[in-house]
Amino acid sequence: MTPEGVVEVRQRYEAGTGMLITELRTSAGLLRRADALTLRSGARRSGRRPRPGGGG
Known part of the structure; x- marks a missing residue:
C-alpha cells in the first residue's frame, strides 16, 4: 500500500x-x-536469535 506522489x-x-x-x-x-509485532509469552525482544544447542 503506497499512495501516489x-x-x-x-x-x-x-x-x-x-x-x-x-x-x-x-x-x-x-x-x-x-x-504490530506480537511475541509469545516470555519471548525476548533483544533481536538476537538463540544459538542451536542453547549457546545463547
Whole structure:
C-alpha cells in the first residue's frame, strides 16, 4: 500500500512496544500505518536469535 506522489517517508518504533509506525506524506495529506509485532509469552525482544544447542 503506497499512495501516489509520496514526498517523504518516516519510520519509528513506538517507545517500549513492538509497534512500527510508518508515515507517508504526499501533497494531499499524511498516511500513518501501524504494524504490530506480537511475541509469545516470555519471548525476548533483544533481536538476537538463540544459538542451536542453547549457546545463547
